[in-house]
Amino acid sequence: MFTRPDVLPGHRAAACFHQFKQRSPLIHCLTNDVVQELTANVLLAVGASPAMVVEPAEAAQFSRLADALLINIGTLHSARAESMLAAIAAANQAEKPWTLDPVAVGGLDYRTEFAQRLLRLQPAAIRGNASEIMALSGLQASGRGVDSHDDSLAALPAARELARGSGAIIAVTGVMDYVTDGERAWAVTGGDILMTRVVGTGCALSAVVAAFCSLPGDRLDNVATACRVMSLCGERAVARSSGPGSFTPAFLDALYQLAPEELQ
Amino acid sequence: MFTRPDVLPGHRAAACFHQFKQRSPLIHCLTNDVVQELTANVLLAVGASPAMVVEPAEAAQFSRLADALLINIGTLHSARAESMLAAIAAANQAEKPWTLDPVAVGGLDYRTEFAQRLLRLQPAAIRGNASEIMALSGLQASGRGVDSHDDSLAALPAARELARGSGAIIAVTGVMDYVTDGERAWAVTGGDILMTRVVGTGCALSAVVAAFCSLPGDRLDNVATACRVMSLCGERAVARSSGPGSFTPAFLDALYQLAPEELQ
Amino acid sequence: MFTRPDVLPGHRAAACFHQFKQRSPLIHCLTNDVVQELTANVLLAVGASPAMVVEPAEAAQFSRLADALLINIGTLHSARAESMLAAIAAANQAEKPWTLDPVAVGGLDYRTEFAQRLLRLQPAAIRGNASEIMALSGLQASGRGVDSHDDSLAALPAARELARGSGAIIAVTGVMDYVTDGERAWAVTGGDILMTRVVGTGCALSAVVAAFCSLPGDRLDNVATACRVMSLCGERAVARSSGPGSFTPAFLDALYQLAPEELQ
Numbered sequence: 001m002f003t004r005p006d007v008l009p010g011h012r013a014a015a016c017f018h019q020f021k022q023r024s025p026l027i028h029c030l031t032n033d034v035v036q037e038l039t040a041n042v043l044l045a046v047g048a049s050p051a052m053v054v055e056p057a058e059a060a061q062f063s064r065l066a067d068a069l070l071i072n073i074g075t076l077h078s079a080r081a082e083s084m085l086a087a088i089a090a091a092n093q094a095e096k097p098w099t100l101d102p103v104a105v106g107g108l109d110y111r112t113e114f115a116q117r118l119l120r121l122q123p124a125a126i127r128g129n130a131s132e133i134m135a136l137s138g139l140q141a142s143g144r145g146v147d148s149h150d151d152s153l154a155a156l157p158a159a160r161e162l163a164r165g166s167g168a169i170i171a172v173t174g175v176m177d178y179v180t181d182g183e184r185a186w187a188v189t190g191g192d193i194l195m196t197r198v199v200g201t202g203c204a205l206s207a208v209v210a211a212f213c214s215l216p217g218d219r220l221d222n223v224a225t226a227c228r229v230m231s232l233c234g235e236r237a238v239a240r241s242s243g244p245g246s247f248t249p250a251f252l253d254a255l256y257q258l259a260p261e262e263l264q
Numbered sequence: 265m266f267t268r269p270d271v272l273p274g275h276r277a278a279a280c281f282h283q284f285k286q287r288s289p290l291i292h293c294l295t296n297d298v299v300q301e302l303t304a305n306v307l308l309a310v311g312a313s314p315a316m317v318v319e320p321a322e323a324a325q326f327s328r329l330a331d332a333l334l335i336n337i338g339t340l341h342s343a344r345a346e347s348m349l350a351a352i353a354a355a356n357q358a359e360k361p362w363t364l365d366p367v368a369v370g371g372l373d374y375r376t377e378f379a380q381r382l383l384r385l386q387p388a389a390i391r392g393n394a395s396e397i398m399a400l401s402g403l404q405a406s407g408r409g410v411d412s413h414d415d416s417l418a419a420l421p422a423a424r425e426l427a428r429g430s431g432a433i434i435a436v437t438g439v440m441d442y443v444t445d446g447e448r449a450w451a452v453t454g455g456d457i458l459m460t461r462v463v464g465t466g467c468a469l470s471a472v473v474a475a476f477c478s479l480p481g482d483r484l485d486n487v488a489t490a491c492r493v494m495s496l497c498g499e500r501a502v503a504r505s506s507g508p509g510s511f512t513p514a515f516l517d518a519l520y521q522l523a524p525e526e527l528q
Numbered sequence: 529m530f531t532r533p534d535v536l537p538g539h540r541a542a543a544c545f546h547q548f549k550q551r552s553p554l555i556h557c558l559t560n561d562v563v564q565e566l567t568a569n570v571l572l573a574v575g576a577s578p579a580m581v582v583e584p585a586e587a588a589q590f591s592r593l594a595d596a597l598l599i600n601i602g603t604l605h606s607a608r609a610e611s612m613l614a615a616i617a618a619a620n621q622a623e624k625p626w627t628l629d630p631v632a633v634g635g636l637d638y639r640t641e642f643a644q645r646l647l648r649l650q651p652a653a654i655r656g657n658a659s660e661i662m663a664l665s666g667l668q669a670s671g672r673g674v675d676s677h678d679d680s681l682a683a684l685p686a687a688r689e690l691a692r693g694s695g696a697i698i699a700v701t702g703v704m705d706y707v708t709d710g711e712r713a714w715a716v717t718g719g720d721i722l723m724t725r726v727v728g729t730g731c732a733l734s735a736v737v738a739a740f741c742s743l744p745g746d747r748l749d750n751v752a753t754a755c756r757v758m759s760l761c762g763e764r765a766v767a768r769s770s771g772p773g774s775f776t777p778a779f780l781d782a783l784y785q786l787a788p789e790e791l792q
Contacts, residue, residue: 034300034316036562040727045772050727051632052562055605058638065635077319077343079605104315107329110322197520199304199314244309245516252773256725298564298580341583341607368579371593374586461784463568463578508573509780 004153005178005185008224010264016215016225018260021047025067025214028053028091029207030084032074032103035200038248039070042204045255046229048211059083060090067214068096070207071118073111074103081114088121097124097213100168101206106135119166124213125223126162127171127206130155137162152176156185169223171209173202177231179224186224190231192238198247205230225263233258268417269442269449272488274528280479280489282524285311289331289478292317292355293471294348296338296367299464302512303334306468309519310493312475323347324354331478332360334471335382337375338367345378352385361388361477364432365470370399383430388477389487390426391435391470394419401426416442420449433487435473437466441495443488450488454495456502462511469494489527497522532681533706533713536752538792544743544753546788549575553595553742556581556619557735558612560602560631563728566776567598570732573783574757576739587611588618595742596624598735599646601639602631609642616649625652625741628696629734634663647694652741653751654690655699655734658683665690680704684713697751699737701730705759707752714752718759720766726775733758753791761786 026049031039036052043050053062063069069091071084091098100123102115115136128136130152137158152174159170163182171179177188195201205227212226213219237250290313295303300316307314317326327333333355335348355362364387366379379400392400394416401422416438423434427446435443441452459465469491476490477483501515554577559567564580571578581590591597597619599612619626628651630643643664656664658680665686680702687698691710699707705716723729733755740754741747765778 032316033297033318033561034304037301037565037727040562041772044725044727052560052603053632053636054561054603055638058604058636061636061638075316075318076322077347079343079607083605104317108317108322108325110319110325197308199301199308241517243517243520244305245513245518245520249513249771249773249777253769253771254773256771256773296580297561297582298568301565339580339582340586341611343607368581372581372586372589374583374589461572463565463572505781507777507781507784508569509777509782509784513777 005187007189008186008221008228012221013225013228013263014260016212016217016222017229017263019215019217020212021260023215024048025211026051026065027068027070027207027211028063028066028087029070030054030059030080030087031070031072031203031207034074035203038200039204039207041252042255043207043211045252046208050207054080054083056083056086059087063087063090063096064094066096068210069098070101070210071098072101072103072203072206073105073115074203076111076114088118092122097210099123099125099127099206099210099213101203102126102128102132102136103203105132123166123168124219125169125171125209126166127173127209129202130172130174133162133170133172134158152178156180160185169219171223171227173205173227177227179220179227181220184220186220188224188227188231190228191234194238194244194247195234197244201234228263229255229258232263269451271453272450272485272492276485277489277492277527278524280476280481280486281493281527283479283481284476285524287479288312289475290315290329291332291334291471291475292327292330292351293334294318294323294344294351295334295336295467295471298338299467302464303468303471305516306519307471307475309516310472310475314471318344318347320347320350323351327351327354327360328358330360332474333362334365334474335362336365336367336467336470337369337379338467340375340378352382356386361474363387363389363391363470363474363477365467366390366392366396366400367467369396387430387432388483389433389435389473390430391437391473393466394436394438397426397434397436398422416440420444424449433483435487435491437469437491441491443484443491445484448484450484452488452491452495454492455498458502458508458511459498461508465498492527493519493522496527533715535717536714536749536756540749541753541756541791542788544740544745544750545757545791547743547745548740549788551743552576553739554579554593555596555598555735555739556591556594556615557598558582558587558608558615559598559600559629559731559735562602563731566728567732567735569780570783571735571739573780574736574739578735582608582611584611584614587615591615591618591624592622594624596738597626598629598738599626600629600631600731600734601633601643602629602731604639604642616646620650625738627651627653627655627734627738627741629731630654630656630660630664631731633660651694651696652747653697653699653737654694655701655737657730658700658702661690661698661700662686680706684708688713697747699751699755701733701755705755707748707755709748712748714748716752716755716759718756719762722766722772722775723762725772729762756791757783757786760791
């Protein structure tokens, strides 16, 4: 019923990552309180520069200066929602891409209404697990919390629909990741179940997606490359670790050491 | 003067932890800003699922869905206090247990008044160091900050009194931990002084206590098992580390690797 | 054009650090949301006690009890600004030193106005990179974000002027660090470029500077010693790590293991 898309060719991923390394983009992160340090460290390790600026006036000012914006609603509250709206408006005005991570959308009302509102503000990309992408697309979602219990391939039709409706590239991640613009799609292999035992790996991936959205060229390829960089380094880190504690240092080291040609 | 309670028998701790592993409870954490990542990673490593939901309406909605709630007042401010009260009311209504970590209570007025108010809202458990438990019980406390300078055994009478007054299981932790329901008590051995050089080990223990409170059966045993899991893994991590930096990865790995039968 | 100051003699650094270890100061940290855990762990590893207390009334109460206060404006917002002003007023009244980390000042209006206001409140020390110190001094600054692109030696004249105007010891940090009271100055060697790929190393240094400001004796020597402790341990950690992930555990271990006589 669901045809599995092809994997992004290695030489295209390598070309995207090469461009990323040359640009070292500055990323404005309005993300949840739990994952801020890991998010910043992942961006630094992979070669980008993160900054978190939260007061609404400054958030708007900074979004015009930064190369891309990340919006993550994991610990959304009303004051932060105001900062997010100001930052998004400024980013859109300055034609800087912004990426949405709709954490736990569907299960909780306040964030679900907010995420639906954000959908109309032209996100460049949305990264979520299967239940989040299904909830955003309006299809039935299962799951009560932040873990996905649906298979990401089963959510690909919802992802395609969401891409067409919002104009965003959708990355639906899980054991396999799928990235689509509504028509075309790439599969991304790699990663490891151990990564679900470390808080913030998905949120950090969304930050890397946001950073890759600042590149010129085919955004579908760029977002798929972001997913591939993270899944490859995740695999390497798992091979060097004996649990979720030793995973994190090994993961950041792997991101730091990864050269574009290794993606080929 | 103070009789040392017995240690919780290993087979009872093993049975509690076995049940915990089967349930993988979902824990709502309203905790302090400094320790959110470690708290989440400890819960994930030990086999639970954490989530932090802070907007008052959502915090209430999520407390009804989660298996247990943690309230930690380390970085309390008025907006977060409102979220906590909403979450506690919802948890009580849905008959989900909530656990209090009264960080630095006694030394600072705002949180002390708030903690006293929370005491009347039927906490399932309270985890603190000796000075915090003494301050909550109304007995004289020493200490100016977050470290305990009183011996936990000396605070056991205060813990018993606090248990009887509040209806909660009290865990007073230090070089040795003591857990009491006001009548019965268990001692918990293990841990290491190095853990006091890593921020959030006590706060993370409170989250694990909250998670174990979601189990059926004797809550005194369940809370003592939570303390034992953490102290045993702390000891193992210290044996593999050369300071507080290498302790944290080793600690999370040890929690992840711990099997119920190892508690026997 | 710029004469490089001498390095602080090792026996003076050793004497400062010896005194620090004996006192184990309690430090009140009002710092940015991204770096709170690392800041606390660095202070704990080096032998101080951190605490973060944010509600304005409590923040003021705690600043009177603590030995020193840190103000870091990285994720400044209006509620936190109120807490900072309350804490500073209380610290000044109780004659406890407070230290400013003016993160990204110059590039963003809200924090720049706030930092200028704080300058008039008698900071004991200010720690920033070259572009931040130049912006605070009123000289032209380059750079759009949190990384410094100016050389710290080139910013030393601005640091001297800022020291004379504010009465604070100024630490301008980069590949080399320079510490000045407006007249005298010390250079501090060490550190590594890898530290710029780990979020919060500069912010944590500011916390250690705040802690060393609580010592009696020559504050210029004390602040230079704080910089030297961090740069030496940074060098040692880099030698034992293979990227920014393994750096952090190694850095905390190195801080924990450092004995005063090793500074000679």
